[in-house]
Each structure stands twice: as C-alpha cells, then as structure tokens.
Amino acid sequence: MTLRLENLVIRKQSSTPLFSPINITIDSGEVAVVMGPSGCGKSTLLNLIAGHLSDEFNFEGRVLLQDNDLSYQPPHLRHVGILFQDDLLFPHLNIWQNLAFALPNSVKGIQRENRAIEALRKVSLEQLAYSYPEQISGGQRARVSLVRMLLAEPLVVLLDEPFSKLDKDLRIQFRQWVFEQLSKANVPTLLVTHDEGDVPIHSQLVQLDWNITNVR
Numbered sequence: 001m002t003l004r005l006e007n008l009v010i011r012k013q014s015s016t017p018l019f020s021p022i023n024i025t026i027d028s029g030e031v032a033v034v035m036g037p038s039g040c041g042k043s044t045l046l047n048l049i050a051g052h053l054s055d056e057f058n059f060e061g062r063v064l065l066q067d068n069d070l071s072y073q074p075p076h077l078r079h080v081g082i083l084f085q086d087d088l089l090f091p092h093l094n095i096w097q098n099l100a101f102a103l104p105n106s107v108k109g110i111q112r113e114n115r116a117i118e119a120l121r122k123v124s125l126e127q128l129a130y131s132y133p134e135q136i137s138g139g140q141r142a143r144v145s146l147v148r149m150l151l152a153e154p155l156v157v158l159l160d161e162p163f164s165k166l167d168k169d170l171r172i173q174f175r176q177w178v179f180e181q182l183s184k185a186n187v188p189t190l191l192v193t194h195d196e197g198d199v200p201i202h203s204q205l206v207q208l209d210w211n212i213t214n215v216r
Contacts, residue, residue, distance in 0.1 A: 001028045001066060003156050003188040008061035010044055018044065020209035026188035032204040033191045040210040042192035046158045050082055051075035065155060081154030083162040087141040089133040095144055096129040102152040119151050139170045146178055150185055157182060159191040163198055
C-alpha cells in the first residue's frame with residue numbers, strides 16, 4: 001500500500017499557500033515526517049488527507065492511495081486512522097467498550113468484547129479491559145488510543161503530534177512503542193511534529209517552506 005501526495009498545496013481562501021508544494025511517496029511500513037513550528041498548518045495538512053479540511057481552506061493537487069484518488073472522497077471511505085495529542089477516549093465507556101467503538105457493525109454481541117480484549121492482549125494491556133479512562137494512567141490511555149485506531153484496520157495512519165503532551169520519560173517509551181506497533185501493522189504513516197526527538201530512525205524527513213503561521 002502506498003500513499004502519495006502529489007503537488008499538494010493548501011490556501012486559506014485566496015491567500016498565499018501555507019507551504020511549498022508537497023510531493024511525498026510513503027510505502028507500507030514506512031514513516032514520513034513533516035516538521036514545522038506550532039500553528040503553521042501541520043494539522044490542516046492531516047485534515048486534508050483524512051477528508052476533514054475546513055471550508056475556510058481550499059487545495060490543489062492530489063491525495064492518492066495506490067491508484068485511488070482520495071482527494072474528494074468522504075472521510076468514511078478513506079480508511080485513514082489518526083492519533084492525536086489527546087486520547088479522546090469516551091469517559092462513560094470502559095476500555096474494551098472504547099475499543100469496540102472502532103469495530104464494524106457486522107461484528108455483533110459477545111464477539112465485540114472478545115475482539116477488543118484480544119487486541120488488548122496482543123499489546124499486554126488486557127488487565128485494563130474493564131477499567132474506565134479516569135482509572136488508568138495517561139500513558140495507558142495513550143496506548144489504548146493507538147490500539148483503538150489500529151483495530152479499525154486503517155490503510156494509512158496519521159500522527160498529529162501524539163507525543164507532545166507526555167512527560168519526557170513517558171514520551172520516549174510511548175514513542176518507541178508506537179513505532180513498534182505501526183511497523184507490525186505495515187501501513188504508510190505520516191507524522192507531523194515540531195520536535196526533532198520525535199523523528200524515528202530511517203524515516204523520510206520532508207522539509208517544507210512554511211509561509212504563514214497561526215493557521216492550525
């Protein structure tokens with residue numbers, strides 16, 4: 001599976017482009033990293049790829065998955081998974097129920113619970129299955145968020161500075177764990193960050209000419 005961004009440019013209405021044209025090819029199992037300061041438009045880029053670009057922006061170029069042009073497809077048809085800075089777990093659901101939210105409707109009854117717990121078992125988190133988000137640590141919530149995202153079997157993964165709110169020691173551990181899980185999933189991954197420490201070894205670093213700030 002290959003994700004390609006071809007001559008991609010984003011503008012806020014008719015203003016200057018947020019960055020220089022992007023041309024990236026990311027193969028299965030590869031990680032590409034786009035770096036830039038906070039507020040320069042990194043999250044806007046991910047929103048475009050995922051199909052959530054705000055109406056205040058327009059774009060040129062194409063987002064391709066293999067030979068499938070995603071540029072104007074609705075989000076639910078893109079099979080794109082996103083990991084954010086915040087865990088975004090539902091506080092009123094326990095952990096296995098949070099994971100089951102990512103399963104297709106065709107998975108019914110007890111099979112939803114079984115599938116969710118098996119996903120937790122694979123990453124040694126099965127002891128959290130019946131706990132609620134407020135009962136587990138921030139690092140555990142971050143791990144559960146990644147498991148939930150991967151349980152939906154995305155064809156592409158986007159990482160929106162998912163390590164930025166963790167303390168230094170936890171950040172190092174979680175970062176290593178995330179890239180281990182993504183390597184097993186064998187999907188193309190795009191990480192945006194402003195921290196060089198987040199760039200994994202052997203990743204593709206994409207240097208952009210950012211033109212404006214405070215975009216988000």
